[in-house]
Amino acid sequence: MSISIRHITKRFDEFVALDDVSVEVARGSLTALLGPSGSGKSTLLRIVAGLETADQGAVFIDEKNVTGRAPQERGVGFVFQHYAAFKHMTVYDNVAFGLKIRKRSKAEIEERVHQLLQLVQLEGLAKRYPSQLSGGQRQRMGLARALAIDPAVLLLDEPFGALDAQVRAELRDWLRRLHDETHTTTVIVTHDQEEAMEVADQVAVMSAGRIEQIGSPRDVYERPANEFVMTFVGQAHQFGDTFVRPHDLEVTLEPNGSTSEVMIDRIVHFGFNVRLDLVGADGERLSVQTTRDHAELLEFAPGQIVYVRPTRHTTFT
Amino acid sequence: MGRLSLRFAALGYLTVILIGPLAMMVWRTAEDLDGAWAAISDPDTVAAFKLTLMVTAIAVAVNTVFGVVCALLIVRGTVRGRGFLNAFVDLPLSLSPVIVGFSLVTLYGLHGWFGWFQRNGYEILFATPSIVLATIFVTLPFVVREVVPTLREIGTEQEQAAQTLGASGWQTFWRITLPSIRWAVVYGVVLTAARAIGEYGAVALVSGNIAGETQTATLRVEDAYQFAYGNYAPAYGISFVLAATAIVILILMIVVQPKEARH
Numbered sequence: 001m002s003i004s005i006r007h008i009t010k011r012f013d014e015f016v017a018l019d020d021v022s023v024e025v026a027r028g029s030l031t032a033l034l035g036p037s038g039s040g041k042s043t044l045l046r047i048v049a050g051l052e053t054a055d056q057g058a059v060f061i062d063e064k065n066v067t068g069r070a071p072q073e074r075g076v077g078f079v080f081q082h083y084a085a086f087k088h089m090t091v092y093d094n095v096a097f098g099l100k101i102r103k104r105s106k107a108e109i110e111e112r113v114h115q116l117l118q119l120v121q122l123e124g125l126a127k128r129y130p131s132q133l134s135g136g137q138r139q140r141m142g143l144a145r146a147l148a149i150d151p152a153v154l155l156l157d158e159p160f161g162a163l164d165a166q167v168r169a170e171l172r173d174w175l176r177r178l179h180d181e182t183h184t185t186t187v188i189v190t191h192d193q194e195e196a197m198e199v200a201d202q203v204a205v206m207s208a209g210r211i212e213q214i215g216s217p218r219d220v221y222e223r224p225a226n227e228f229v230m231t232f233v234g235q236a237h238q239f240g241d242t243f244v245r246p247h248d249l250e251v252t253l254e255p256n257g258s259t260s261e262v263m264i265d266r267i268v269h270f271g272f273n274v275r276l277d278l279v280g281a282d283g284e285r286l287s288v289q290t291t292r293d294h295a296e297l298l299e300f301a302p303g304q305i306v307y308v309r310p311t312r313h314t315t316f317t
Numbered sequence: 318m319g320r321l322s323l324r325f326a327a328l329g330y331l332t333v334i335l336i337g338p339l340a341m342m343v344w345r346t347a348e349d350l351d352g353a354w355a356a357i358s359d360p361d362t363v364a365a366f367k368l369t370l371m372v373t374a375i376a377v378a379v380n381t382v383f384g385v386v387c388a389l390l391i392v393r394g395t396v397r398g399r400g401f402l403n404a405f406v407d408l409p410l411s412l413s414p415v416i417v418g419f420s421l422v423t424l425y426g427l428h429g430w431f432g433w434f435q436r437n438g439y440e441i442l443f444a445t446p447s448i449v450l451a452t453i454f455v456t457l458p459f460v461v462r463e464v465v466p467t468l469r470e471i472g473t474e475q476e477q478a479a480q481t482l483g484a485s486g487w488q489t490f491w492r493i494t495l496p497s498i499r500w501a502v503v504y505g506v507v508l509t510a511a512r513a514i515g516e517y518g519a520v521a522l523v524s525g526n527i528a529g530e531t532q533t534a535t536l537r538v539e540d541a542y543q544f545a546y547g548n549y550a551p552a553y554g555i556s557f558v559l560a561a562t563a564i565v566i567l568i569l570m571i572v573v574q575p576k577e578a579r580h
Contacts, residue, residue, distance in 0.1 A: 051477050071480040078481040084474035088496040097492075098482035142478075149482055 001062035001152040001185050002027040003048060008057035010043055010209075017043045018054070019209040025153075025202070028183040030176070032196035035206035036232065041189045044206075045155050048187065049076050061152055077146030077184075081158040083138040085130035091117070091141050092126040098149035116144040119178070136167040143175075147184070156188040160195065172199055193233045197221065205229050227316055237286045241315055246289040248312040251276065253298055259307035262286070264300055276300060278308065339560060345549065346557040352550025353557065356541065361529040362555060365537040368445070372533065373513040376452040380509050384460025385502065389494075391461070392468040406461045409454055417454050418522025421447055443525030448533065451519035456512045460505030467501035468494075503573060511566050514559065534559055 003025040010018040018040045025031045033041040046052040048059055050071035058067045066074050086094050095116055099109045117123050120140035130138055139159055146154060159175075160168045176199045179186055190196050196203050197217040205212045205220060205228070213225035224230040227243070236243040252259065262278040265285070274295040276288045288308060300306070346353050356362055390396065391403045409417070425431050425441045434441045441447050475497065479489040495502075517535040524531045532540065534555060541552035 049481055051481070071477070072483050072485060074481075076481055078478065080474050080478060082474060084478040086475055086478070086493060087471075088499075097479065097484075101483045101488060145478075145482065 002060075003153055003185060003187065004060040004063075005044065005048065006058045006060070008044065008047060008054045008059070010040070010047065010052070010054050016209050018047075021057070021206075021209070021211055023204050023211065023214065025185060025187055027185055029201045030179050030186045030188065030199060031202045031204060032200035033187060033189045033204050033206060034191070034193060034196040034233070036191055038208075039206040040209040041191075041206050042157050045157050045187060045189045048153075049078050049155050050074050051078070075149065075152040077149060077151030077154045079139070079142045079146050079154070079156040079159045081161045083130070083135075083142045083162075085133075085138050085141060087130055089129075090126065091122060091128050091130070091133070094130070094141055095144045095148050097145060102149070112148060113144075116148055119147075120144040134167075135163045136171060139163065139171065143178075147182070151184065154184045154186040156186065158189055158191070161190075161192075168195075175199055197233075203233075205233060207232070224314065230314060230316070235287075236314075239310075239313075241317075242310070242313045243315070244310040244313045246275070246287050248310055249286070249288040250309050250311050251288055251290060251298070251300075252307045252309070255307045256309070259309040262306060262308055264302050264304045264306060266302060267295065267300055278306070342553060342556055342560065346553040349550040349553070352548065353554025356551030356554040357558060359551075361532070362534075362537055362551075364529045365532045365534045365555075366558070368448070368532070369514055369534040372445070372448050372452050373510055375449050376456050376513045377506055377509050379453050380456055380460050381502065381506055383457070384505055384509075385464055385495075385498070387461050388464035388468055388498075391465055393473070403465075406458050409457050414451075414455050414516065414518030414520075415522060418451055418519035421451055421454075421519070421523050442523055443527075444531060447523035448520050448531065451523050452513045452516050455516055455519050456509045459508040459512065460502065463501040463505035463508070464498050467498045471497045500573070504570065507566055507570050507573075511563055514562060 003023075005021060005023040005025075008018050008021045009016070021040070021044060023031070023033075023044075033044060035041045043052055047054045048061075050066070050069060050073075054067070058065055060066065061074060061076070071078075086097065089097070092113055095113045096109050099112060104112075113126075114123070117126055120143055122137060122140055122144065125133065125137065130141065133141065142159070143156075156175075160171050163171065172195055175188075179199075188196075188199060200217060202214065203217050203220045204214045207228050213220055213229045215223070220229060220233050224233065230236045230243045231238075235246050237246070237249075255261065260280060262280050264276055265279050266277040268275040268277065269292065272292055274290050274292050276290065276295070278286050278288060280286070286308075298306075387402065387406060391399050391406075422442060423429050425435055425447060427435055429435075431441075441450070471494075475493050476489050479493045484492065515535060516533075517539070520533055521536060521539070524533065524536060526532050526536050526540070528537070528540070538552055538555045538559065541555060542549070545552060
C-alpha cells in the first residue's frame with residue numbers, strides 16, 4: 001500500500017517539530033527517513049501511525065485519508081526502538097496479540113504465529129519471556145508481532161538503534177531480505193546514513209523539521225541538494241564554497257599546478273581502506289580515503305609532506 | 318569492628334522499639350491462654366472481627382479501584398490539576414486520624430452539611446457507613462502511591478504497541494497496563510488492608526463503639542484495656558490476634574517480593 005504524507009506541520013508549544021513536510025512512499029518500497037536527532041523524523045513516523053496528531057496536513061494510506069483515525073484503525077505495523085515488548089507475555093503471546101484482538105480462531109493463530117516465528121528465526125523460543133531474550137531477538141519478536149496483523153504498511157522507529165554494531169548489521173541485512181520477500185511498504189527512521197543507504201530504495205533526508213532532499217541513496221550521496229545533505233550523508237570537506245568527499249581527493253608525492261601541500265599526521269588502517277589524516281600549511285585538517293595498496297605503493301609515513309588535489313567536487317550556489 | 322557494632326546498634330534499636338513490646342504482649346497472652354481464648358471466642362469479639370473484616374474488604378475494594386484510576390490520571394492523564402491531585406492524595410498520611418474522625422462527625426452530624434441523612438433516619442454516624450468512610454479516608458493513598466511509580470517506570474510504549482495492533486483503550490488496560498502494574502496493586506492492597514485492620518483513631522470518633530454492633534477489633538482492644546479491672550487477658554488475647562494478622566501480612570509481602578524481582 002502506498003503512503004502519502006501531505007503538508008504535515010506539528011508544533012510542540014513554540015517548537016516547530018515538522019514544518020510543511022510532504023513525502024510520497026510508493027507501494028512495496030522501502031523508504032528511510034534519515035536525519036539527526038531532533039530533525040522530526042520520529043514524530044513524522046508517529047503521525048503516520050496515528051500515535052501523534054498533526055496540527056496541519058493529511059496522511060493517506062492506500063489512497064484513503066486516515067488523518068483523523070485512531071492507530072487501531074490504520075492497520076499499521078509499528079516497531080519501536082526499545083522493542084516495547086509485552087514483558088508479562090511469552091514470545092508466542094506477544095506475536096499472537098494482534099490476532100487475539102482480532103478474535104481469530106486458535107488454530108489459525110497457532111499456524112500464523114509459528115510461521116512468523118520461523119520467519120524471524122525464533123521458533124525454539126516461543127515459550128520464553130522477553131527478559132530472557134537478547135536485544136536482537138527482542139527486536140525480531142517486535143517485527144514478527146507487527147507483521148502478524150498483515151499490516152498495510154510497516155513503520156520502524158530506529159529499530160536497530162539500541163543494538164551493538166554487529167547485530168545491527170545482521171538485522172539490517174535481514175530486514176532488506178525480508179522486505180524483498182514480503183514487499184510490505186516499509187518506512188524506517190534512522191540517524192545512521194550507512195543504514196539508510198544500505199536498506200532503502202528511497203531516502204528522505206530531514207533536518208530541523210524539514211525535508212532537505214528525497215531520492216535514491218545514490219542520488220542523495222552523489223547529487224546532494226544542499227550543504228546539509230552533502231555533509232550529513234557521508235563525509236565532506238569544505239574549501240570555500242566547494243565540497244569534496246574524502247575519497248575524491250588524490251594524494252601525490254610531487255606537486256603540480258593545482259595541488260596543495262600537506263603533511264601526513266596519522267595513518268589509520270581499516271582493512272582494505274586506509275585513512276590519511278592530513279594537516280595543511282594553514283593548520284587546517286582534512287582526511288583522505290584511499291586503498292591499502294595505494295598507500296603501500298607510495299610508502300606513506302607520518303610526518304611526510306605530500307600533495308592533494310580534488311578529483312571531483314561539488315559547489316552549491 | 319565498626320560494621321559489627323553498627324549491626325548490634327541496629328538490632329538493639331529494633332529490639333527495644335519493635336520486638337520488645339510485641340514479645341511482652343505475646344508473653345502475657347501465653348501466661349493466661351484460657352482467659353485469652355475466652356475473650357477471643359466471646360460473641361462480641363467475633364462480631365468485632367467480622368466488622369473489621371467487612372470494613373477492610375470494602376475499603377480495599379473501593380481504594381483499589383480509586384487508586385488505579387487516580388494513578389492513571391496522575392501519570393497518563395492530560396487534564397489540568399494532576400499535580401494538585403497528586404499532592405492531595407497524600408493528605409491522609411499527614412492528617413491525624415482523630416481529625417479525620419472528628420471532621421466526619423461534623424459533616425454528617427445533625428447540623429452538618431450532610432446532616433440530612435442522620436436527620437431522616439439514614440444512619441451514617443455511629444453505624445457501619447461512617448466506619449467504612451473513615452477507613453476509606455485513612456487508607457486512600459496506599460494503592461495510588463504504589464501504582465504511580467510503577468506506571469511511570471513501564472512507560473507508554475507497550476500501550477502504544479497494543480494500540481497499533483488494534484487493541485481498544487479498554488483492551489489495552491486489561492491486557493497490558495493492569496498486568497504490568499499487578500504487583501504494585503498487590504502491595505497497595507496489602508498495605509491498605511493492614512492499615513484498615515489497624516485503624517483506631519478515626520473509627521473511635523465515628524463508630525459509637527457499641528459492643529457487638531459498631532465495635533471494631535481495635536476498639537474492642539481499647540475497651541478490654543479500659544475496663545480490665547486487673548484482668549488483662551482479654552486485651553492481650555485480642556491484641557495477639559491483630560498483631561499476628563499484621564505479621565502474617567508482612568510475611569506474605571516478603572514471599573511475594575522475589576516474584577516481582579524475577580520479572
